[in-house]
Amino acid sequence: MTRTKTNNKSADEFVPEFRGQVLNWYDKHQRILPWRAAGGKVPDPYHVWLSEIMLQQTTVGAVKPYFLKFIEMWPSVEDLAAAETEDVMKAWAGLGYYARARNLHKCAKVVAYELSGVFPRDESALKALPGVGDYTSAAIRTIAFNKPATVMDGNIERIMARYFAVTDPLPKSKPQLKMLAAQFFDGFEARPGDFAQALMDIGATICIGKTPRCVLCPLAEGCQGKAKGIAETLPRKDKKKAVPKKIGHVYWIENEEGQILLHRRPDKGLLGGMAALPTSDWVKRMKSPDISAPLFIKSSNKSNKKQPMSIHHVFTHFELELILERSTLTNAPLPDGHYWSNIPKPEETGFPTVFQKAFVAFIKD
Numbered sequence: 001m002t003r004t005k006t007n008n009k010s011a012d013e014f015v016p017e018f019r020g021q022v023l024n025w026y027d028k029h030q031r032i033l034p035w036r037a038a039g040g041k042v043p044d045p046y047h048v049w050l051s052e053i054m055l056q057q058t059t060v061g062a063v064k065p066y067f068l069k070f071i072e073m074w075p076s077v078e079d080l081a082a083a084e085t086e087d088v089m090k091a092w093a094g095l096g097y098y099a100r101a102r103n104l105h106k107c108a109k110v111v112a113y114e115l116s117g118v119f120p121r122d123e124s125a126l127k128a129l130p131g132v133g134d135y136t137s138a139a140i141r142t143i144a145f146n147k148p149a150t151v152m153d154g155n156i157e158r159i160m161a162r163y164f165a166v167t168d169p170l171p172k173s174k175p176q177l178k179m180l181a182a183q184f185f186d187g188f189e190a191r192p193g194d195f196a197q198a199l200m201d202i203g204a205t206i207c208i209g210k211t212p213r214c215v216l217c218p219l220a221e222g223c224q225g226k227a228k229g230i231a232e233t234l235p236r237k238d239k240k241k242a243v244p245k246k247i248g249h250v251y252w253i254e255n256e257e258g259q260i261l262l263h264r265r266p267d268k269g270l271l272g273g274m275a276a277l278p279t280s281d282w283v284k285r286m287k288s289p290d291i292s293a294p295l296f297i298k299s300s301n302k303s304n305k306k307q308p309m310s311i312h313h314v315f316t317h318f319e320l321e322l323i324l325e326r327s328t329l330t331n332a333p334l335p336d337g338h339y340w341s342n343i344p345k346p347e348e349t350g351f352p353t354v355f356q357k358a359f360v361a362f363i364k365d
Contacts (some may be wrong), residue, residue: 005298013066015183018219022184024193025218026198031205033060034067036197043193045119046077046267048144052136053104057097066095077119080105081112089273090350095250097316098271098352103131121145132320142359144184150177151186151196155203161235162207177235215231243319245285250311250322250358251278251297253329259340261329266337270315278338291323301324309359313354320354324361 030036031200035051036098037043050070054063069091074080080088086104092101107130111119119140120126126137138149152174160166160177185192212231214220225231253261263278265271278297283289293299309324344350346360 014222018222019184019188019195019352021218022198022202023195024195026201026216029201029205031201034064034071041079043141043283045144047071049077049107049119049132049136050080050104050141052139052143053100053107053131053255054095056100056136058095060315062095066092075115077108078117081108085273086275090275093274094353094356095355098274099193102267102273102292104195106130107132119144121147123149130182134347139196144197146191146193148185148188148192150178150182152181153200153203155207156181156196157200158209158235159199159203159207162212162231163219163223164228165224165228166234167230167236169238173235182192237342243314243317245319245321246282246284247285247291247321248291249280249291249325250355251280251293251300251325251327252362253278253297253327254343255340257340258343260343261334262341264337264339271352274352274355275341275350276352277358279322285321294335295326296330296334296338298328298330309361309365311354311357312356315354322354322358323356324365326362 032038033051035047046346047067051063051067054066070080073087073091074083084101084216085106088105089098092098092104095101110129111117120129121141123137126132126140127134132140132354135152138151139153141147142151157170157177159173161173161178164180166173166176166180184195188195202217202219206217207219210232212226214223214226214231217223220226223231225234251261255261259283261278265274265276267273271311278294280291280293310321311324313320313322346356346363349356349359351359
């Protein structure tokens, strides 16, 4: 590909110099992460794949305990493939974006049962796996198998935007940022996995979002964003649209045996496949929203209650308020997916975060 000329240096000088600065820094300052192969050891593709799926739209700090829990419960991809889906979803609870967990289990089965437990190295074969897209396939190829591939996560996008002073906002600038990054990845057989992880580490620890630590950065001398005094403003982003607000009821219903009614949510859709407390529909937040209880639930909120308890949760595309309501059942049969369960300890529910909040609030009430 065409390489960028910068700082009055030819591309043949500039690109190797950039790579050298990044790798020299990494040799001294790399992060110690549980999924990384340390001390020259060969990376475990299972660990690389598992961590990359977990890290999608999630911070390293949040992922670490989940990764350690998963490899303790399921040390190999074959172990994960043989697990019950319910157990996988429960172990994932709280990490969010639950479609990742469903695809994780599906992918484990494909690798274990169709590929003899071996992750493919070919890009097209990797992208054919459930839940593996452009970024994840490039990361696996580069980190697990040390094959050149352009890896683009949010950290690397931010470095490219600042280093080359790209002022077009995201997401419009994504193709340009990937093209700029590709010149440092494409065709370089030496340490492609280390180079990708080095850029990620620089982005995560030095070229951070609001206040970049330019004085510590190995790339500061050539950074055009720093030279122009605009590094902190990059990458720019299109203005976000107002987030819709929704409201609903969440119900606590016990039977004579002291069990609680739970709902296994449909596999498709938000929080698919997760165990949860029953709820009403979630409707648009208005002054007097019409919230109808499911036909098999008797609404028991009293009109003289001035301020019913509620919990608030923010999803990617909307905010939700759930009003807590202790209720009973009508004579109608329970719909599919609803079942009685012994009341679990708060730390053992396996609920997604929004329902964990509601469960704890009910317990405290």
